[in-house]
Amino acid sequence: MAQRESWATRTGFILAAVGSAVGLGNIWRFPYQVGEQGGAGFLFIYLLLIVGIGFPVILVEFVVGRNTERNPVGALKRIGSGAWTKIGWVFVTAGFVILSYYSVVAGWTLRYVLLGLQGNYTADGALDQFLGAASGMDAVVLHAIFMAAVIAIVALGIERGIELSVKLMVPAIIIISVGLAAYAFTLDGATEAYAYYLSPNFSTIASNWTTILPAAAAQAFFTLSLGMGVMITYASYLGEDRNLAEDAGIIAVLDTFIAFTAGLIAFPILFAAGIEPGASGPALIFVSLAAAFAELPLGGLLGAIFFGTVAIAALSSAISIMEVVVSYLIDERGIGRVPATAALGVAMFLVGTPAALDLVFIDLYDGFANSILLMLGGLLLSIFVGWIVPDLALEEISKGIRNVGSLGSTWLWFVRIPVVLALIVLVALNAWDYFGFLTGDFADWLNTNL
Numbered sequence: 001m002a003q004r005e006s007w008a009t010r011t012g013f014i015l016a017a018v019g020s021a022v023g024l025g026n027i028w029r030f031p032y033q034v035g036e037q038g039g040a041g042f043l044f045i046y047l048l049l050i051v052g053i054g055f056p057v058i059l060v061e062f063v064v065g066r067n068t069e070r071n072p073v074g075a076l077k078r079i080g081s082g083a084w085t086k087i088g089w090v091f092v093t094a095g096f097v098i099l100s101y102y103s104v105v106a107g108w109t110l111r112y113v114l115l116g117l118q119g120n121y122t123a124d125g126a127l128d129q130f131l132g133a134a135s136g137m138d139a140v141v142l143h144a145i146f147m148a149a150v151i152a153i154v155a156l157g158i159e160r161g162i163e164l165s166v167k168l169m170v171p172a173i174i175i176i177s178v179g180l181a182a183y184a185f186t187l188d189g190a191t192e193a194y195a196y197y198l199s200p201n202f203s204t205i206a207s208n209w210t211t212i213l214p215a216a217a218a219q220a221f222f223t224l225s226l227g228m229g230v231m232i233t234y235a236s237y238l239g240e241d242r243n244l245a246e247d248a249g250i251i252a253v254l255d256t257f258i259a260f261t262a263g264l265i266a267f268p269i270l271f272a273a274g275i276e277p278g279a280s281g282p283a284l285i286f287v288s289l290a291a292a293f294a295e296l297p298l299g300g301l302l303g304a305i306f307f308g309t310v311a312i313a314a315l316s317s318a319i320s321i322m323e324v325v326v327s328y329l330i331d332e333r334g335i336g337r338v339p340a341t342a343a344l345g346v347a348m349f350l351v352g353t354p355a356a357l358d359l360v361f362i363d364l365y366d367g368f369a370n371s372i373l374l375m376l377g378g379l380l381l382s383i384f385v386g387w388i389v390p391d392l393a394l395e396e397i398s399k400g401i402r403n404v405g406s407l408g409s410t411w412l413w414f415v416r417i418p419v420v421l422a423l424i425v426l427v428a429l430n431a432w433d434y435f436g437f438l439t440g441d442f443a444d445w446l447n448t449n450l
């Protein structure tokens with residue numbers, strides 16, 4: 001068997017992991033979740049969950065990946081037995097479903113780059129414009145174009161494809177985001193926006209925690225690329241001299257910084273145009289933000305830059321999702337990288353096509369994969385690492401750390417008890433929510449369309 005690939009440099013690995021983390025989750029999903037959940041209260045809970053659950057679970061995935069040097073399915077086969085070996089399948093399935101619709105949403109961002117360059121954002125017709133762009137043949141074509149870009153990069157491999165591309169993409173995302181936030185700071189809506197975004201109202205949190213908490217947890221998982229084996233896969237290409245805790249910290253901080261910055265961009269622009277951020281849901285950046293760009297001087301150009309950044313962020317995440325499933329086909333099935341990537345790309349394109357034709361499929365896929373599979377995968381893996389292979393986990397996390405002290409044992413305790421308990425509750429709450437969607441909105445859709 002050919003020698004397994006690996007990262008050429010430490011920065012390459014970190015940039016790839018940050019590139020995976022920073023994506024549509026930060027710039028598309030995060031601001032509308034803040035909007036739907038009522039502003040600063042959500043931000044507050046979200047930050048707590050990033051630190052309390054997100055950071056420890058990144059490490060859970062890292063130890064499994066680096067220890068086994070395998071894709072998620074192979075990794076669990078190597079160190080687990082019996083039913084535990086099946087957890088890898090939850091990851092690979094989630095990856096498949098998520099990339100199918102992620103690529104559709106990424107296609108919308110390409111459309112909005114074009115609309116901006118043509119000076120075609122409209123304030124009054126923004127919703128119709130979005131509905132026209134989101135579903136239909138154009139959306140299918142843009143979905144195909146985006147998927148083709150993902151295939152091209154992943155087919156080139158770890159070093160020449162993923163590592164090289166993220167070295168260009170990640171710095172660009174960070175620099176442009178900061179620039180746009182600085183610009184938004186100068187707008188009229190800034191003060192009002194910061195109050196909305198940054199000062200939590202604790203009585204609203206107290207009365208809405210049953211919806212805020214599961215939504216914030218799902219967001220934390222999605223944004224850190226957790227529960228899908230991305231961090232297992234990326235760490236499997238890593239050497240033993242790396243300090244995993246330090247790398248996990250860098251990833252969590254940068255991802256949070258970009259999500260936070262996305263709010264600093266979106267909310268002042270929305271408030272400056274007098275648009276209420278709460279009502280638009282998944283359409284927020286497309287409908288409301290595009291409408292706001294329509295009112296700004298040079299708004300078309302600004303919008304094209306903004307949506308272009310979102311598209312790049314989406315690409316650097318999409319390649320990580322593809323890599324999970326590709327690494328499975330390479331390691332376990334002995335399929336070559338190029339045919340594996342091409343075949344998967346086509347299959348995911350087809351599964352995603354309904355989502356490019358009707359918006360209800362975005363909710364159907366997103367709800368299932370994002371709010372249930374990811375957190376379920378994270379829960380099962382945390383139980384496995386914390387309770388079934390704790391010695392291996394402790395040993396692995398200590399490698400590459402000079403002064404490990406009680407870091408390893410604190411982490412392990414944290415994973416075994418608080419993380420597992422919290423995830424059990426959160427998976428249950430999210431499953432309940434999704435059941436409501438299936439029997440409500442989705443059932444209505446089936447009734448009217450079939």
Ligand code: PHE
Nearest residue numbers: 021023024025026222223225
């Ligand atoms: N973290 C990515 C984002 O925020 C999405 C993602 C989820 C990527 C799961 C990989 C795995 O957009």
Ligand code: NA
Nearest residue numbers: 021022025223
């Ligand atoms: Na993210």
